[in-house]
Amino acid sequence: MQNHRIKKMFVYIFLLAFFTVLGVNYLKERGQYHTLQQKTVEDPEFRRDFFSDSMRENRQLLSDECKTFLENVEKDVNYHPIPESIVDKSLKISYIDGWMVERNYKGKRGHEGTDVMANVDKRGIYPVLSMTDGVITNLGWLEKGGYRVGITSNSGIYYYYAHLDSYANITEGQNIKAGELLGYMGDSGYGPEGTKGQFAVHLHVGIYTVRDGQEISVNPYHVLRFLENRKLKYEFSQ
Ligand SMILES: [Zn+2]
Structure with a gap:
């Protein structure tokens, strides 16, 4: 029992x-x-x-x-903005998740993007490609962004590329395809037009959705990681 x-x-x-x-x-x-x-x-x-x-x-x-926003970005993004060099293996890039890390140029603010750093710190070498199809809606100098390109995709999402050294042959209002050359990575910005050399050579990537006329940034880090195995091969060297 x-x-x-x-x-x-x-x-x-x-x-x-x-x-x-x-x-x-x-x-x-x-x-x-x-x-x-x-x-x-x-x-x-x-x-x-x-x-x-x-x-x-x-x-x-x-x-x-x-969910809609996430799925639109998923449909939009096709290629990593920095291609692989087939001739110079030292031309690598690196980036960390620096979302909202403090920035101090002209007032404190959180970093609204990801900085893709050039392992070889030389301006004008690394090509910068469009991650998406879309229309070039902004082109030219911004004090904080330097020579920048803004591309609006068909779903209305805004992709922002900043601190370029120079532009490819592109104009505002032009349609662009994913993988097309926008310009070359640089260190422009933080001053009047043409200012260069205030920081290391890098590409700042931003992704924004527009809600009630207001731009809302999201962290592009995981998008860039997702695109790591979607890199185009270009011929560029030092
Ligand atoms: Zn940045």
Whole structure:
């Protein structure tokens, strides 16, 4: 009889543990579901984690607005903005997730983009390509961005490339295809037109959605990582 009682107790303990785990998981998922459902494109968490693997895998949990934006970027982006050199293997690039890291030129602000650094710190060598199809909606000098290119895709998303050394043969209003040459990587900006050399040679990449006429930036880091195995091969050397 003693043995039987112990067995029964084990069954109860097992059942209790089983339903506790089930219940906790259910509540957890429900909580996650609701927080993701309520996300708007303005949410800091959404902007920071934009295009991360976990966000892309759990897209069914996102609000319609966030999900549409994510899927439009997925459709838009085709090529990494910096191609691989087939003649000079030392011309590599590197970048880290520097989302919202502090910037101090003309007032404190958070960094709204990713800086793709040139391993060989020389301006005018690395080609800069469009990641997407679209229309060139902005071209020319910005004090903070230097020589920049702004491309609006068909879905209305704005892709921003800054600090170029020089432009390819492109004009404002022109249609552009993914993989087309925009110009060359440089170190322009942080001063009046033509200022160069205020920082290391790099490409600043930004991605913006427009909501009620307001530009909202998201973190391009995970998009660039996604494009790592979509690099075109170009012939460029020092
Ligand atoms: Zn930057």
